Amino acid sequence: MKKSNIIITIKKELRSIFRDKKTIFIIFGFPFIIAFFIFLFGQMEDSMVGSESVKYNIGVNYELNSTEKSILNEYRLVPTYYKNISEMKEAYNKGEIETYIDFNQEKNIYIIYSSDDIMASPAGSYAISYLDAYNKYLGDLYLKGEDIDPEIVYGKITYEMKTPDGEEISTDGMMIDMVMDISFTYIIMAIAMAAVNMATSAIATEKENGTLETILTLPITTSELITGKYIATVIIGIFSSIIGFILTLISFSIARNMYEVYEGFSITFGAIFFGIIICIVASFLIGAIAIVLTSSAKTYKEAQAAGQILQIVCIAPMILSYINISSTIAFYLIPILSHTTILMDLYSGNINYLNLFLTIGSTLVYIVIMLYFLIKKFKSEKVLFGA
């Protein structure tokens, strides 16, 4: 094969694709959606759960003892004393406090005034927790006064949560797993989107326009032409995934310092190195699949429809994670699923070299198979001309 013909073809394909606004958006715009999603999710999660650093101002119209102050502090509530409910209401309306508690001494009732939008401010629900905790403290105090061990009263039943397999259920890190799953699925999907777009332009559009016929009359062999188009598809895939990957890492790194939900996210040199390797090998494989899928199409529309199959397959890892299917060693042998799963492992701090080897090794085998299939396919005049 003549190297210069392959290089001219790569240059031609890349020039064509970089002059297409749709592709530019897929390569540069799509990763920003991932970044936006990471920050949005962090913000939402912190609003709902609350961050250690976030404090909520509340108003009270009664004297607080040291125990109450301690419980309020535990729930991140900062109390301010007001003489009466009118003053508290005024402060609430001015936005000085997010919730206020009116204690009616005659009826011995605490009334919590708060927004009905818990998503906007969780201060109201924390106020409930504070009163529940204080109530339990008073109950414990009473029982102790009566010489009764509170544990005997409250310890009648105990409970634990486990999976049917007997594993303890922990919600710690569940949310970050979900966000990471979506983000890494998007990175692999970005390769598919860019590769399908490139393969469609390089093969189906050329066939539809008749330019493929013309180019084959030039002094270039079919193998050189297809190799050039394939490498251009891979370059676009790598470009798209690396941009998405780097932007995702930057986003997680920034978000980790802003939102507690991302505390479990870990970045090491190894994780970055292997993450890039995964993006590259995935691009080689997905690029070949994209060309094979779109090559039989005679028109741009047919090719896009064929390419959508690949894009849907890329969402599969995310769906499997939603339906709570735990990864097994077989996952690392299934292309696309293996790439998303190994990226998840790398950034959860669970680098398993056997799984990494299985992922990269199996992908290389699939690439060789796909390339053999690709070259065989393009020897056919039916594929080139639909004859």
Place this chain on the structure above:
Amino acid sequence: MLEVKNVSKQFQKKINQKETASFLADNNISFTAKEGEIVGIIGPNGAGKTTLLRMIAGIMTPTEGEIIIDGENYKTNEIAIKKKIAFLTGNTKLYKDISPYELLKMCGEYYDIPKNKLDDRINAIIKRFGMESFKHQRIETLSTGQYQRTGISRCLVHNPKYYILDEPTSGLDVISSKVILDFVKEEKKNNKCILYSTHYMEEAENICDKIVMINKGSVIAIGTPEEIRKQTNTTNLRDGFFALIGGSYEEK
């Protein structure tokens, strides 16, 4: 010299979901074409002209027979032959997102023309076809005439010896057709060999030195327009064609 020797091309045609049938697009076609000669490949739609020209251009392989150009065939020296030919079809579209200059440059690079020579050649072609005003404009923005000139100019970049023109005037108006016909006549003067396929028999009669008349994949007549008129005892190629096929025509 371009020689087409006993060339046949068979395709598998799908009849329905399960069955396919063999279909002979070209059957045992032979003829020769020399430098300085315009050879018209004429026949109705579906006669097998495009398949024949695709085989001559090296983008399809004959099922039987061989194509020899200057003593070489595609099996032994594909690239050397491709460097001698230029292929232009009436329905070929150009890359929309590049300029005429970029198109010529890309083609020249494929033909391995040294950079300094290529620039000179491109400039000469641009001058010849009056393309200065739009050479850096994207092809998708060109007018029909400018587009057509760009298409022809692409064929000239490597100074080919053989032109394979497949219905180049198909669907064009009188003025646009004239541009093509003038180009063909000029290249003949430059001692180039031109294979000119058309279903416009009057056009072929006017410009071709030799006619290869095809119907249903087979050659039904070869000769100068004058020889075919004499052979069929008619006054023009159209009548000659109908005389040769027995007065009726059925498309495959």
